[in-house]
Amino acid sequence: xxxxxGVVRAQQFDKATVEKIFAIAKEMENNVPPDLLNGKIMxxxxxxxxxxxxxSFELAMLKLGGKVVSTENAREFSSAAxxxxxxxxxxxINQYGVDVIVLRYNKxxxxxxxxxxxxxxxxxxxxxxxxxPTQALLDLYTIKKHQGKLEGLNIALVGDLANGRTxxxxxxxxxxxxxxNVVYLVSPEQTKMKSDIKNYMDKYGLAWNExxxxxxxxxxxxxxxxxxxxxxxxxxxxxxxxxxxxATDKLAITDESLKQMKETVGIMHPLPRNDEIxxxxxxxxxxxxxxxxxxxxxxxxxxxxMILVGY
Amino acid sequence: xxxxxGVVRAQQFDKATVEKIFAIAKEMENNVPPDLLNGKIMxxxxxxxxxxxxxSFELAMLKLGGKVVSTENAREFSSAAxxxxxxxxxxxINQYGVDVIVLRYNKxxxxxxxxxxxxxxxxxxxxxxxxxPTQALLDLYTIKKHQGKLEGLNIALVGDLANGRTxxxxxxxxxxxxxxNVVYLVSPEQTKMKSDIKNYMDKYGLAWNExxxxxxxxxxxxxxxxxxxxxxxxxxxxxxxxxxxxATDKLAITDESLKQMKETVGIMHPLPRNDEIxxxxxxxxxxxxxxxxxxxxxxxxxxxxMILVGY
Amino acid sequence: xxxxxGVVRAQQFDKATVEKIFAIAKEMENNVPPDLLNGKIMxxxxxxxxxxxxxSFELAMLKLGGKVVSTENAREFSSAAxxxxxxxxxxxINQYGVDVIVLRYNKxxxxxxxxxxxxxxxxxxxxxxxxxPTQALLDLYTIKKHQGKLEGLNIALVGDLANGRTxxxxxxxxxxxxxxNVVYLVSPEQTKMKSDIKNYMDKYGLAWNExxxxxxxxxxxxxxxxxxxxxxxxxxxxxxxxxxxxATDKLAITDESLKQMKETVGIMHPLPRNDEIxxxxxxxxxxxxxxxxxxxxxxxxxxxxMILVGY
Numbered sequence: 062x063x064x065x066x067g068v069v070r071a072q073q074f075d076k077a078t079v080e081k082i083f084a085i086a087k088e089m090e091n092n093v094p095p096d097l098l099n100g101k102i103m104x105x106x107x108x109x110x111x112x113x114x115x116x117s118f119e120l121a122m123l124k125l126g127g128k129v130v131s132t133e134n135a136r137e138f139s140s141a142a143x144x145x146x147x148x149x150x151x152x153x154i155n156q157y158g159v160d161v162i163v164l165r166y167n168k169x170x171x172x173x174x175x176x177x178x179x180x181x182x183x184x185x186x187x188x189x190x191x192x193x194p195t196q197a198l199l200d201l202y203t204i205k206k207h208q209g210k211l212e213g214l215n216i217a218l219v220g221d222l223a224n225g226r227t228x229x230x231x232x233x234x235x236x237x238x239x240x241x242n243v244v245y246l247v248s249p250e251q252t253k254m255k256s257d258i259k260n261y262m263d264k265y266g267l268a269w270n271e272x273x274x275x276x277x278x279x280x281x282x283x284x285x286x287x288x289x290x291x292x293x294x295x296x297x298x299x300x301x302x303x304x305x306x307x308a309t310d311k312l313a314i315t316d317e318s319l320k321q322m323k324e325t326v327g328i329m330h331p332l333p334r335n336d337e338i339x340x341x342x343x344x345x346x347x348x349x350x351x352x353x354x355x356x357x358x359x360x361x362x363x364x365x366x367m368i369l370v371g372y
Numbered sequence: 373x374x375x376x377x378g379v380v381r382a383q384q385f386d387k388a389t390v391e392k393i394f395a396i397a398k399e400m401e402n403n404v405p406p407d408l409l410n411g412k413i414m415x416x417x418x419x420x421x422x423x424x425x426x427x428s429f430e431l432a433m434l435k436l437g438g439k440v441v442s443t444e445n446a447r448e449f450s451s452a453a454x455x456x457x458x459x460x461x462x463x464x465i466n467q468y469g470v471d472v473i474v475l476r477y478n479k480x481x482x483x484x485x486x487x488x489x490x491x492x493x494x495x496x497x498x499x500x501x502x503x504x505p506t507q508a509l510l511d512l513y514t515i516k517k518h519q520g521k522l523e524g525l526n527i528a529l530v531g532d533l534a535n536g537r538t539x540x541x542x543x544x545x546x547x548x549x550x551x552x553n554v555v556y557l558v559s560p561e562q563t564k565m566k567s568d569i570k571n572y573m574d575k576y577g578l579a580w581n582e583x584x585x586x587x588x589x590x591x592x593x594x595x596x597x598x599x600x601x602x603x604x605x606x607x608x609x610x611x612x613x614x615x616x617x618x619a620t621d622k623l624a625i626t627d628e629s630l631k632q633m634k635e636t637v638g639i640m641h642p643l644p645r646n647d648e649i650x651x652x653x654x655x656x657x658x659x660x661x662x663x664x665x666x667x668x669x670x671x672x673x674x675x676x677x678m679i680l681v682g683y
Numbered sequence: 684x685x686x687x688x689g690v691v692r693a694q695q696f697d698k699a700t701v702e703k704i705f706a707i708a709k710e711m712e713n714n715v716p717p718d719l720l721n722g723k724i725m726x727x728x729x730x731x732x733x734x735x736x737x738x739s740f741e742l743a744m745l746k747l748g749g750k751v752v753s754t755e756n757a758r759e760f761s762s763a764a765x766x767x768x769x770x771x772x773x774x775x776i777n778q779y780g781v782d783v784i785v786l787r788y789n790k791x792x793x794x795x796x797x798x799x800x801x802x803x804x805x806x807x808x809x810x811x812x813x814x815x816p817t818q819a820l821l822d823l824y825t826i827k828k829h830q831g832k833l834e835g836l837n838i839a840l841v842g843d844l845a846n847g848r849t850x851x852x853x854x855x856x857x858x859x860x861x862x863x864n865v866v867y868l869v870s871p872e873q874t875k876m877k878s879d880i881k882n883y884m885d886k887y888g889l890a891w892n893e894x895x896x897x898x899x900x901x902x903x904x905x906x907x908x909x910x911x912x913x914x915x916x917x918x919x920x921x922x923x924x925x926x927x928x929x930a931t932d933k934l935a936i937t938d939e940s941l942k943q944m945k946e947t948v949g950i951m952h953p954l955p956r957n958d959e960i961x962x963x964x965x966x967x968x969x970x971x972x973x974x975x976x977x978x979x980x981x982x983x984x985x986x987x988x989m990i991l992v993g994y
Contacts, residue, residue, distance in 0.1 A: 095411065100717065102745055104738065110448045113464060116415065119441045120468040123413055130741045133445050134755050137732045138955065143915070145955035153735060153954060156976035157742040293454070332464060333449065333456035354467035406722065421759045424775060427726065430752045431779040434724055444756050604765075643775060644760065644767035665778035 065367035067161075067182035069172045071194040071233040079238055081372060083202050085363035086356070093362070098127035101369050104154055105131040107165040107186070108139075113332070114186050114196075117354075118163045121361035127369070130159070136167070151175045151183075161368055164188075182368045190226060190294060195364060196331060197230035199357040201239075204284050206356065207327035207349055211238075215281050217245040220288035220309050220337055222254040224295075227331040228288060232258045236265040244269040245278055249308030251301060252290065275312045279321045286329045287314055287338050314338040319345060329353055376678035378472075378493035380483045382505040382544040390549055392683060394513050396674035397667070404673070409438035412680050415465055416442040418476040418497070419450075424643070425497050425507075428665075429474045432672035438680070441470070447478070458482060459489045466491050472679055475499075493679045501537060501605060506675060507642060508541030510668040512550075515595050517667065518638035518660055522549075526592050528556040531599035531620050531648055533565040535606075538642040539599060543569045547576040555580040556589055560619030562612060563601065586623045590632045597640045598625055598649050625649045630656060640664055687989035689783075689804035691794045693816040693855040701860055703994060705824050707985035708978070715984070720749035723991050726776055727753040729787040729808070730761075735954070736808050736818075739976075740785045743983035749991070752781070758789070773797045773805075783990055786810075804990045812848060812916060817986060818953060819852035821979040823861075826906050828978065829949040829971055833860075837903050839867040842910035842931050842959055844876035846917075849953040850910060854880045858887040866891040867900055871930030873923060874912065897934045901943045908951045909936055909960050936960045941967060951975055 065078070074082075103122045105115050110133040119129045137143070138150040147166065154162060155178075164175055165186040172185030172192075187193040205211050216235070218228045232254075235242055244262065246254045246269060253271070262269050272278065279285075290309050295302040314328060319342060322328075330338055330350040342348050366372065376389070385393075414433045416426050421444040430440045448454070449461040458477070465473060466489075475486055476497040483496030483503075498504040516522050527546070529539045543565075546553055555573065557565045557580055564582070573580050583589065590596075601620050606613040625639060630653060633639075641649055641661040653659050677683065687700070696704075725744045727737050732755040741751045759765070760772040769788065776784060777800075786797055787808040794807030794814075809815040827833050838857070840850045854876075857864055866884065868876045868891060875893070884891050894900065912931050917924040936950060941964060944950075952960055952972040964970050988994065 102742065106734075110443075110445045112417075112443045112446055112449060116441050116443075116465060116468055120413065120470065123439045123441065124469065128745045129441075130738050130745065130751075131442075131753075132732075132734045132738075132755070133443070134732045135734055138734060143911075143955045144957045149955060152973055153976050154738060156973055157738055157980050158746065158977075159742065289454075333454045333460060335455045351463055351467055354464050355469075358468050421754075421756045423728075423754045423757055423760060427752050427754075427776060427779055431724065431781065434750045434752070435780065440752075442753075444754070600765075644765045644771060646766045662774055662778055665775050666780075669779050 062371040064371045065182070065364065067176055067368065068184045068194050068364055069176055070185070070192055071197050071230040072237065076238040079198070079201070079234070082198060082360065082363050082367065083205060085366060085372060086202060086359040089359045089362045093124055095124065096126040097366060098122065098125040098369055101127040101160045102158070103127055103129050103365070104159040104162045105129060106135045106154065106162055107133045108135045108167045108171070109165060111165050111187065114165065117357050118184070118186065118361050121358055121365055125362055125365060127365070147171060147174055148178045151178045155180050161365065184364065184368070187226065190224065192230050193226045194230055195361060196227045196357070197234050199353065199360040200227065200231050200286070200329065200331070201234055202360055203329060203349060203353045203356045204327065208283055208325070212241045214242045214283040215245065216242055216284040216286065217247050217275070217278060217282050218286045218288070219247040219275060219312050221252040221290045221305065222246055222248045222288070223252040224291040225288045225331070228254070228286065229258055231286070232262060236262045236267040240265050240267040242267065245282070246271040247273065247275050247278070247312060249273050249305060251305040251308060276318070276321070279318060280323065282322065282326055284327050284329060285314065285322070287334070288331065289333065289335055289337055309337060312337070314342055316341050319347070322347065373682040375682045376493070376675065378487060378679065379495045379505050379675055380487055381496070381503055382508050382541040383548065387549040390509070390512070390545070393509060393671065393674050393678065394516060396677060396683060397513060397670040400670045400673045404435055406435065407437040408677060409433065409436040409680055412438040412471045413469070414438055414440050414676070415470040415473045416440060417446045417465065417473055418444045419446045419478045419482070420476060422476050422498065425476065428668050429495070429497065429672050432669055432676055436673055436676060438676070458485055462486045462489045472676065495675065495679070498537065501535065503541050504537045505541055506668070506672060507538045508545050510664065510671040511538065511542050511597070511640065511642070512545055513671055514640060514660060514664045514667045515638065519594055519636070523552045525553045525594040526556065527553055527595040527597065528558050528586070528589060528593050529597045529599070530558040530586060530623050532563040532601040532616065533557055533559045533599070534563040535602040536599045536642070539565070539597065540569055542597070543573060547573045547578040551576050551578040553578065556593070557582045558584065558586050558589070558623060560584050560616060562616040562619060587629070587632070590629060591634065593633065593637055595638050595640060596625065596633070598645070599642065600644065600646055600648055620648060623648070625653055627652050630658070633658065684993040686993045687804070687986065689798055689990065690806045690816050690986055691798055692807070692814055693819050693852040694859065698860040701820070701823070701856070704820060704982065704985050704989065705827060707988060707994060708824060708981040711981045711984045715746055717746065718748040719988060720744065720747040720991055723749040723782045724780070725749055725751050725987070726781040726784045727751060728757045728776065728784055729755045730757045730789045730793070731787060733787055733809065736787065739979050740806070740808065740983050743980055743987055747984055747987060749987070769793060769796055770800045773800045777802050783987065806986065806990070809848065812846065814852050815848045816852055817979070817983060818849045819856050821975065821982040822849065822853050822908070822951065822953070823856055824982055825951060825971060825975045825978045826949065830905055830947070834863045836864045836905040837867065838864055838906040838908065839869050839897070839900065839904050840908045840910070841869040841897060841934050843874040843912040843927065844868055844870045844910070845874040846913040847910045850876070850908065851880055853908070854884060858884045858889040862887050862889040864889065867904070868893045869895065869897050869900070869934060871895050871927065873927040873930060898940070898943070901940060902945065904944065904948055906949050906951060907936065907944070909956070910953065911955065911957055911959055931959060934959070936964055938963050941969070944969065
């Protein structure tokens with residue numbers, strides 16, 4: 062029996078573990094064991110609110126028989142007046158005897174810092190502009206479920222590739238474990254994928270292509286992963302944000318673009334969306350962004366099982 | 373076995389269903405079945421905080437064996453930066469496999485919009501200046517418990533009738549199902565009941581009388597439903613608010629006014645109050661506003677049973 | 684079988700009860716009975732956020748089989764617009780059938796006011812600059828565990844003694860029940876212990892000494908209770924705060940000061956800390972401030988047992 066010691070970075074997983082996570086998630090989809098985590102307690106420690114991610118983890122825990130304590134207000138630990146370090150907060154919470162800590166932190170590297178001081182395994186639920194590894198896992202799982210494989214696919218990442226941590230984590234996984242796919246980086250000038258990720262993909266021999274012409278490549282795609290321009294990461298530079306918004310609007314998925322896609326394409330989005338996927342697209346069976354959310358529940362159940370009772 | 377498909381508007385209920393809710397609430401008062409909702413999960417999704425209403429629903433759920441995930445911070449879904457629609461948020465939460473969603477929304481019509489996109493039944497826990505139907509049900513239930521009937525009663529609604537959604541929902545119910553009662557609309561000029569409700573009562577043949585002279589009608593009343601002037605609905609028009617406050621202070625329930633009331637009158641209030649019912653009145657047995665809160669717990673238990681396991 | 688009727692003030696406990704709390708906490712450390720509080724529900728009612736204290740109580744409750752409803756946002760009860768009194772809020776929550784209320788209030792005396800109107804026992808989790816009695820209990824318990832006794836010890840309270848409610852509550856307990864110890868009040872001019880506490884210690888015959896020279900007394904100490912200068916209590920008087928900070932920095936616990944202490948000394952802190960205990964000290968076995976947090980969990984379990992099922 063192995064135990065998974067938390068989830069901090071996308072890069073921590075070998076391919077066998079990723080496949081194991083998917084296998085357990087699949088089992089969970091067929092049959093949720095309602096008492097598996099009886100007696101276990103999770104702390105949701107969110108330094109910025111994220112109802113979406115928090116609910117996903119908490120429901121995974123509750124459905125498996127575990128219990129939850131929760132705050133969306135963890136930032137008061139480190140308020141100006143009190144000035145506690147993340148490390149002290151994590152050590153304190155460990156003293157209460159929690160079994161796992163789901164941490165959303167507002168700065169890059171939070172999960173890694175927390176892990177050093179925590180007996181309870183840490184699950185990184187997003188650390189500022191850093192990583193969001195469980196999102197990347199559920200994204201991969203969704204691709205695999207939709208296409209039946211994770212090889213030889215043409216995958217377009219579209220929109221705000223400069224600021225989206227989900228597309229960054231996804232590229233890590235694809236490069237390291239599934240390099241036979243081809244990645245299209247589709248974005249305007251303002252929000253291009255940064256070079257560290259491109260170098261990483263090069264290193265692992267994953268072919269990628271950068272373009273701002275979605276229309277041209279649309280017919281060949283197996284997966285379109287659309288993203289929102291993240292206003293909150295533009296540091297109030299509204300001119301740049303407006304330019305990015307205008308440029309990405311040309312990349313929006315519309316009823317018109319649906320006509321040029323394969324029948325088997327999967328249209329994904331980490332959500333929330335604005336209108337980079339038009340609402341009229343939702344009812345099309347190729348739209349799988351809500352199925353993607355659903356898959357996330359089972360990926361998180363699988364991770365909680367692997368961390369709390371082993372595999 | 374029938375299932376109640378959520379609670380969105382006061383008008384959705386036929387009389388038989390209302391009576392059924394009351395019957396089940398009564399049973400619950402005698403005997404709370406602690407495992408009735410085992411395995412069921414409620415999401416409390418509050419776009420504005422309301423500890424009172426949220427606790428009432430969550431305790432109803434927990435006491436029946438169900439589980440809860442909860443946020444008072446749901447507005448971050450639709451923050452300026454992220455811009456998600458209510459509809460997308462509701463669809464997302466549905467993907468996590470919740471069994472029922474209790475929704476407090478900050479704009480009228482939220483519950484109805486949510487219901488269209490939700491597999492899980494929606495319970496409207498207040499939608500801005502719109503409705504608060506479970507409050508109206510517990511109000512009616514309280515009147516029935518106190519007077520032993522819902523017919524032939526003289527019921528005064530007092531105070532801020534323009535902005536109080538509880539009195540509006542109550543009028544709907546009375547008009548549609550219990551038109552043999554008489555409703556006194558007692559308010560100053562600034563906060564009169566709006567004409568849509570008056571028209572609705574006329575349509576169903578419910579007799580009503582509008583006055584600003586509470587003292588005159590006091591001896592004949594069976595129920596006095598007092599309300600608070602809702603400062604937060606005056607849009608910072610402090611002059612108008614101050615006038616309303618001054619005018620309604622003449623309608624306050626005091627030790628003096630108690631002397632003019634029937635011994636059997638029930639004094640109600642949806643709470644919170646300021647001092648439109650003086651604190652000295654609390655110990656009088658005719659004061660039933662805290663009993664009203666207690667009744668709310670059982671009405672919400674009854675609704676959760678009818679929604680989650682049927683009736 | 685006796686029932687503890689809440690925890691409002693440090694002074695409420697006789698010595699036998701304090702010793703009983705410690706004995707039950709010790710039992711809990713050896714064996715947590717996971718179903719002891721089945722069917723019981725706690726309400727966490729926090730008028731200001733305190734994730735630390737809230738989690739400690741909620742985990743104590745969950746680990747003993749109880750359930751929790753929770754808000755860090757209770758202040759909206761009494762917002763400008765709604766204006767509800769604490770008393771009405773407490774009476775309302777009682778109507779929902781909770782078994783115990785953990786109250787953090789933003790003004791002194793909150794717990795006492797709440798208790799008058801509450802059928803459910805109140806646990807004071809801090810009331811502004813007033814008391815925090817469960818913290819004092821866990822502090823005493825920690826001293827007893829570390830030194831094996833609560834008699835004849837030299838105990839230094841260091842830092843911000845003017846604003847720290849934990850040191851105030853601790854002095855009450857020591858004076859009333861354990862007057863054979865000696866208390867050193869070590870602080871700069873700006874943050875001296877107030878005279879009410881000094882008078883209380885005099886009244887009970889507890890010897891105390893006031894100094895700003897920690898170094899001089901360091902070799903004789905059995906317990907050093909370090910505290911943070913509480914910026915939030917200085918009412919934006921930043922000059923005074925800066926002076927206090929500078930003065931207390933001379934009292935910081937460093938690797939250097941460790942050398943002058945007994946091998947058996949226990950270094951405590953109510954946390955959060957800034958750097959009045961240097962991080963390099965953490966790994967020293969004499970540093971027991973995280974053990975102190977751990978002890979708090981069991982003290983709170985003991986109190987919940989005594990309140991909810993008796994002793």
